[in-house]
Amino acid sequence: MVSTIQNTDVKQKDADRAVVVAVTSRAVFESGADGDDVYGMGVAFPLLQALQRVNKRLLEENPAESLLFDVVLITTDSQQQQQSCRIISSTRHYGLEVSRFCFSSEEDFVESLQKNNVQLFLSTDSNEAPQASQKGVLSALLDRQEAPSEQLRVMFCGDAVNRPDAGPMPASRQAAQNFSAQLGEMRQRFGMSDSPLRIVLVTSHGGRESCGALRTLRSHGVNVDEAYCLAGAPRSPILSVVRPHFLLSDGFSGLED
Incomplete structure (x- = not known):
């Protein structure tokens, strides 16, 4: 089963022009203590900041620009799915520009990518990337070394x-x-x-x-x-x-x- 929640805090991108990038939530956030209100920052955190930086500069060049990155957060981890509100609040806490939150089982995650018209899927899981690729979704593994957030x-x-x-x-x-x-x-x-x-x-x-x-x-x-x-x-x-x-x-x- 696939469930998608639109982030009303973020202005939605032009569906015909935006470049939809899906990132797994477990790559963006690290699990913290149960009492924490927000998750810690994961390996993909600088990536989301870099995507936002590109969008910001594009809009500075042209406020009417529609060719922008549109970020979807994909969650297949059952524990994180039970804490969906925590994922959403963590995104809000860090000021991450995520348009949609998608929750699916591990078996249905490729379907969730297809339903959201994802053009690039990024994960730290070496099993997920080839599964998505075999279904025609461009996929890549995120590097675990520290990458810049400004570019x-x-x-x-x-x-x-x-x-x-x-x-x-x-x-x-x-x-x-x-x-x-x-x-x-x-x-x-x-x-x-x-x-x-x-x-x-x-x-x-x-x-x-x-x-x-x-x-x-x-x-x-x-x-x-x-x-x-x-x-x-x-x-x-x-x-x-x-x-x-x-x-x-x-x-x-x-x-x-």
């Missing part, structure tokens, strides 16, 4: 960008292309410096791969701020420097070495 940092995997279109999950790949185009359009709203959105490309092998990935992203309207060619080296040193909130790949992705 949204998105990393693209060049290996996936260069993959032929005839992949095993065409629906998910199409979702990735659509999201990338929207992200690229957002990035174009800002200048080269002091942007609240930073797009990074990392490729594992040679320069030809990097050039191909750059061309593919540009064909989708995405201009990257930085590009790294690892030439077979592990990703972890670059990840520790860039500190992306998540890495986008085809289907689902993680921030492994």
Whole structure:
């Protein structure tokens, strides 16, 4: 069963233009003592602040802007579902701009993503991401290292960008292309410096791969701020420097070495 509660404290986004991002509540909040009125801040807390920062800057540039991030909080944890009021009050306490709260069972969470027209699903659970991806919902694992709250940092995997279109999950790949185009359009709203959105490309092998990935992203309207060619080296040193909130790949992705 899926239940969705609209947050009346937040102005709802344009359903036709907004970029709907769903984040699991257990990634945003850490369970505290039973007597606490609010949850502690989780690993995804800076991500939500970064999304809000992008929205704020977009509206400063154009008060009529409709291409904004629309955040949905997904709760599948039975204990947290019993404390739904606590989740809502925690969101209000921290001033997080969450449009909707969605409560579902672990079996039905993908249905909840589809019903809310989610374009990107983010979780710390390595089982949830592939489940959503197999149903055509672009998904990624959140990195557990500390990421900045003042700037949204998105990393693209060049290996996936260069993959032929005839992949095993065409629906998910199409979702990735659509999201990338929207992200690229957002990035174009800002200048080269002091942007609240930073797009990074990392490729594992040679320069030809990097050039191909750059061309593919540009064909989708995405201009990257930085590009790294690892030439077979592990990703972890670059990840520790860039500190992306998540890495986008085809289907689902993680921030492994």
